[in-house]
Amino acid sequence: MSTKYRIVSSIIFLLLLLSIGLSVLNYYIILQSTKKQLEYSDIPLSTTNIYNEIQKNLIEPNLVSSVMAQDTFLKEWLIHEEHDVESITEYLKSIRKKYGLLTVFLASDKTNKYYTSKGLVEEMSRKRERNLWYYKFKDNNLENEINIDYNKYADNNLIMFINHKIFNANQKMIGAVGVGIKVFYINEMLKQARKTYKLNVYFINEKGRVVLKEEAFNSFHSTRHNSELNDALINPTGGTLKHKYNSQEYITHSKYIPELDLYLIVEAKVSDFTSDVISTFYINLIISLLITTLILLVVLRMVSRNNEKLEHLAQHDTLTSLMNRRSFNDALEQLILRNQRKEQKNSIIFLDIDDFKRVNDTKGHQIGDKVLVRVSKILKETLRQTDLVARWGGEEFIVLCIDSEISDAELIAENIRVKIQNDKELQELLTHELTASFGVTKIAKGESSLELIKRVDKALYKAKEEGKNRIVLSV
Template sequence: MSWGKSALSFRTRLVAIVVMVLAVGFITTSAISFNVSRESLRETIVVNELPLTSNNIYSDIQVDLLRPVFVSSLMANDTFLKDWVLGGEQDEDRIRRYLNEIRLKYDAFTSFFVSERTRNYYHFSGVTQVVEEADPRDAWFFRVRAMETPYEINVDHNAEQGDTLTIFINYRVLDEKGHFLGAAGVGLQLDTVARILTQYSQNYRRTIYFVDGAGQIMLRSEGARITVDDIHQAEGMGEVADRILGADHTSLSYRSGDETVLLSSRYIPELKWWVLVEQKEAQATTELRQSLMVNFLVSLVVIGLTILMVVYTVNHFQARLETLATTDKLTGIGNRQVFDISLEQSLKVMQRYGEPFSVFLFDINRFKTINDTYGHLEGDRVLRMVARMGSETLRESDLICRWGGDEFIVIARQCRLEDGLRVADKLQRSIESTPLLRDGKAVTITVGITESRPGDDADAVLARVDQAFYAAKHAARKGQESVAEPG
């Protein structure tokens, strides 16, 4: 079939073009990508990746601080605590039990209340000290007393629990008139921040430091390159230490020995610390090459999958187009185009092997009346039913097609005229004995038939079957047999 060969040739050319475009595009983009990535690696890590890590650390610290801030707020607004203070701070054991219950209930490292009136430091273990304005270690309380914000987050040594470095939430406690009654809150061990540091260091394979305002390293990830406690004294970093501590955000690089180190810093106001995230450039380059190799393999897989998808899509739409081109939409049987192709093939077979075939043309009598009486939807249903019954009655080797309107045409292969007449008669009786209309009535058909002859072409066969069809129509009007062969 020339149409099929043309479609196959088009499909082959299309697939070849897609493969070529994908291959050329992949090779070109891979080469460009590698060169551009190698040149822009430092900027990508310094400007994007390292700041993202420091921002994520900052966000996680904020999330972990939400719960203790909420607990401290509950304490500052607790009527029991206020009533106990306003009642003269009687029965110190009550406040101790209250603070211990807060600590246990909310899994805090410590809990406390410092009274403005007595300056007593109430701890969950009891009264541990009296704060004094002259003592530098108690400066936090007087700072809280003077501030306008409801609370502060402060990192300090916990004298009541072995001088452990602790994150304190210091919340102002006020009476109904807004007078300062004291400071209450809870504390977290610095392990909370250390846990976040370890998590990000392991996940992203980067070195992380927490540095205070003086440049002292408060925490560092395992295996950190810098071992001294002051970043001013660290090799390479010492040259940029003031630049780091002088800005809330910094992205830079520095030389340490024969290596280039990429660094990003971010100030954490809640802790008054800086988080430093650094990575060796050589390590980043290795990861980039590994990433490019993975991208190469992925691209090959993508190209393969794309080719398969293109082939599948082309085949699918080609099959769909072939169906649309050769199938009657209403009845689902062959259309006039597929009949023409099949007729040409049958003529060639007859000329080569001498195998005759019959063609018969039939229509539904008074089909216009059916449409006018029952409606076009009912007429369409009748056409589908006639097409189905024709397909079921004919042999598998025969072909039935819709010729146009209510006309159908059949090629009965390896079938002489006398056999064709019997097939046509069987078809006519099958249709006319079946109540196809919704009111139980049957329809009738008129059939004209002819047999192929040596030297026939398509026009000759169609002319004879058309002549036979109209002869049958004329006979039917006279009440005679409605199947006719050409005279």
């Protein structure tokens, strides 16, 4: 592999390595930053926001139910005035209207009667399945509970009931009061949390059982019971746990809600939050590769142009832009090799500017250089495109006349000699005519380049001896 291609390959490799390396490093840094922000900032903040929404939608009804259970009016009514159905109906109706609740109820333990904002609804019985909730609630040790059930007195909708026991002064249960909220609204709230925050939200009790979740959502916790989750999340101060399920990474955060005696669980699938990072990585990588490609094209162009310049400098004379001695010799050697296989009609013209040293001495090297440039231009204008011309050295020039007999070369040399002597531009530079001496010879079969140059050089030397400004043939 040439030096040029080694350099280009190295540049390509380094640029690609730099481009891809920086993109991967940037992706890794952003990914880790996103995960940390998700764990320590986004999820806790979102949990607080969701808690505030829950407080608005769930905690307020729970507080209403709790306050009703402590209301002295209700206690007095249950103990002494249960016959006054109208007053309790108005009371329940006002509570329902004030807080925009689906239903408000009161159950009397003494009479087993069930009241709503519509008045006396029924007399409850342990034998009636729809009334069993009350007796189960009465028999347990809890002062309040949340349960979800269908209610025939609320259009048979699935309702979440928040129930509180009512106690007299002796802490004996005298009834139960509660409010009902449509599960539809709760489901919408949880769905909105998922859509807005990309978070799955559900509620678990102290035993780790999911008691409330979005209808269409199967939580990790509910689909696969995990004691590690329970230990980390069921904590009054809340907790955070990173875990995997089905090859997906999750971050789960919990917050205890004492008003409901439930744990709010906020579950984030990490890929939902890093998908943009991955997309950004690929976009950045593509942009980076495009920029790298553009840079490579520019570098390749520069290397190619510089290489062309170097090759030109290596093969051409810097002053006249003609071939230099080395490149001419290479071309001559190739021609001689071909001539050995099959003799061809090729000739050499060797010329030297007469008295050029005097030009430099009297006019200066700057004028001397201009003379050389002008002579080289005359040579290029006079010669055929197939001919080769080079600056041999100093004020010497050599011409390879392709497919030319020595007589043809002599005519070419004479044409050059006349043009140099009569050139107006040279005369203006020097204020006198410039002349040149020529040696001309034919390339003989089996002759080396050294022998050829030696013969034509002798012919040139003879032209100088005979008075200059003339052509001498070496046959």
